[in-house]
Amino acid sequence: MTPPLPPTNRATPRRTGVLAALGIACLSVLLFWAVVAFLLTGCLRLSSDTKNLRNTLTQSLAAGWQKEVELNIGSGTLGAARVGLSFARLEPEARAALRALHGAEVGVYRLAPGRPGVDRAALLTAADGAMAGRGWERLVGVVNPREFVAIYVPGQLRSPRAVTACVVVLEERQLVIVSARGNLEPLWQLALREAGARPKAHLRTRF
């Protein structure tokens, strides 16, 4: 008489399949959370140009800057925002601006209490140096006791459909750095409509 087969041999293929399925499920969950973590930290990471500017302004000039927020909003996030906002009532200008935007980075920093105020002239010089080193040129600079605004654009501007600009604003003890990239064409159309709609503009002097 032939001895019966041991019971384990009949159950092995089934258990292997279950183990494999469990392994794949665990791996998928881990992968999912790894992607989420990567995206989240990517949202909190500034690009190298913006980071360089931030470091120059917050470390070299006046110590004691505290980070309030740093965000990097990419095209994926903006796309989701556009889909969501398509159901909302928005002004045409706001919708045009959102359509034109491809990505944006924002950094907000506050000078710690008790620290002396910032020398605005030195801030402009430092920002100019940091940006010039990365191939950016200053388009606008405004410095007075109430305002500080500097706008930079890349030295090489290729297409109006892919324009980048970086804006630095200092308001009292809060420093804001914004870098945005997008398509200038819809904004240009908007500006022309505004210029046509307002017959008397604001550029008058005593000449």
Next chain:
Amino acid sequence: MKHLIPCVVGLALACTASSIRAGNATSGDVDFGKLTPSGPGGEFVEVHVRSNLIAMVSRLAEKAEPEIAQLLRGLHAIRVNVIGLTDANRPEMEKRVQAIRADLEARQWERVVTAQQPDEDVGVYLKTRGDEAVEGLVVTVLEGKKEAVLVNIVGDIRPEKLAVLGERFDIEPLKKIGHGIEKK
């Protein structure tokens, strides 16, 4: 070796031609010097639009505003400086404005507008190319004890187009300058 000399001569001629072209293209460019904020209480505004951005805006304006696009195409740079005058920088800025004016006159720039009042000193200078075109425009203003304004527009500026630009965007100084030049 027999190709080397013609190559060098050709290269030298090309460089000379391009430098002449470059010289013509920027003869309307005026160096105001390095201008910086005057200190804690001073006002400082600087707008410097370079040729790359002007070219881009010109392409954008092509369809909707062809006249403006054509005007912009001829421009190389637009620079505007507004410096607040304080006790610390007033003598230096007044001297610098006078030096800029003297330099322009020495370089045969034509002073087309002069307005001197107790609290305002305005000078408008043009660099012309024949009777047809203006290569550069400089406006210098000393507004009493408050501020100094320096404007330089570089490029192929047609006087009648300056007035058009002024009318289109309602920029009074450009309207007046454009019409003033046309009347000459």
